[in-house]
Amino acid sequence: MAKLDNIIHQPVRLQIMSSLVALEQSEQVDFVYLRKILKLTDGNLGAHLAKLEEAGYVRIEKTFIARKPRTFVKATGKGRDAFDNHITALKQIIGSADE
Amino acid sequence: MEISQNDAQNSLKEVEIISSRTRKAVVAAYDPPVLIVWGLVCIIAYIATHFFLKWVWPIWMGMGTIGSAATFLICHRQFRTANPTKIANGAKLGWQIGLFWGLLYIFIFLIWLPIMAPFNGLQCTAFIITVIMFAYITIGLWSNSRYMIWLGLAVTCTTLAGFYLIPHNYYCLWMAATAGGALLGTGAYIQLRWK
Numbered sequence: 001m002a003k004l005d006n007i008i009h010q011p012v013r014l015q016i017m018s019s020l021v022a023l024e025q026s027e028q029v030d031f032v033y034l035r036k037i038l039k040l041t042d043g044n045l046g047a048h049l050a051k052l053e054e055a056g057y058v059r060i061e062k063t064f065i066a067r068k069p070r071t072f073v074k075a076t077g078k079g080r081d082a083f084d085n086h087i088t089a090l091k092q093i094i095g096s097a098d099e
Numbered sequence: 100m101e102i103s104q105n106d107a108q109n110s111l112k113e114v115e116i117i118s119s120r121t122r123k124a125v126v127a128a129y130d131p132p133v134l135i136v137w138g139l140v141c142i143i144a145y146i147a148t149h150f151f152l153k154w155v156w157p158i159w160m161g162m163g164t165i166g167s168a169a170t171f172l173i174c175h176r177q178f179r180t181a182n183p184t185k186i187a188n189g190a191k192l193g194w195q196i197g198l199f200w201g202l203l204y205i206f207i208f209l210i211w212l213p214i215m216a217p218f219n220g221l222q223c224t225a226f227i228i229t230v231i232m233f234a235y236i237t238i239g240l241w242s243n244s245r246y247m248i249w250l251g252l253a254v255t256c257t258t259l260a261g262f263y264l265i266p267h268n269y270y271c272l273w274m275a276a277t278a279g280g281a282l283l284g285t286g287a288y289i290q291l292r293w294k
Binding site for chain 1: 100107110111117118119121124128183184
């Protein structure tokens with residue numbers, strides 16, 4: 001029986017992980033672009049990403065492209081597994097309620 | 100931690116919405132300008148071919164060169180300054196994609212068309228567009244990009260319908276409207292609705 005993940009289940013963090021896991025495993029998304037997709041503020045997104053990074057679910061990379069600082073985010077393997085388990089747990093809750 | 104079935108369903112819906120929005124947004128960041136460029140190339144090339152059929156080869160070679168140059172500039176700018184995502188070995192992948200299209204260009208204009216000559220203008224344009232749509236469908240299958248598959252199939256069907264069913268006098272105008280219009284319209288739609 002899969003268990004719900006307390007860290008991922010928070011609504012904003014669930015959105016973040018949903019977005020990151022929708023990308024290819026080797027793909028990283030730009031912080032600003034992620035903020036636009038999720039319609040969050042810099043501070044809100046940054047705080048939740050820090051929490052996810054602390055849990056090892058995301059990796060944040062700061063780099064330079066064309067001499068401009070850019071921050072990229074991607075879900076780690078651990079994060080993807082945790083997200084998949086969380087989704088499985090949600091489906092089990094729905095499935096058990098249907099029985 | 101326990102949650103209700105209703106909360107679980109709402110969470111799953113939210114996951115699906117965000118996943119779909121993310122995938123569409125990534126496509127919309129790269130593809131629309133290129134589709135719009137090639138839509139315009141097709142429209143201009145087909146209309147020019149309608150009026151100057153015997154110049155079909157130089158028209159398409161010229162417009163193909165312009166389209167390729169514009170595509171390279173768009174992609175180069177996008178990858179350098181505004182790309183929303185970064186892929187491991189992304190630069191290498193970009194060059195591979197560019198090389199693929201460059202090779203296709205060479206094969207079409209410098210190898211296949213000379214081998215198959217003589218041919219009429221309608222055969223030439225139908226051949227070029229169906230080869231490109233074959234590439235679209237193949238890339239769509241590899242990248243799991245459904246809109247590319249459907250676009251490739253739709254334009255192939257309209258090309259075949261035009262080639263075999265439309266009076267030859269109007270074939271190029273038909274293609275300008277359907278093939279060019281499909282590419283331009285798809286690019287505009289993604290630009291407006293998926294971003």
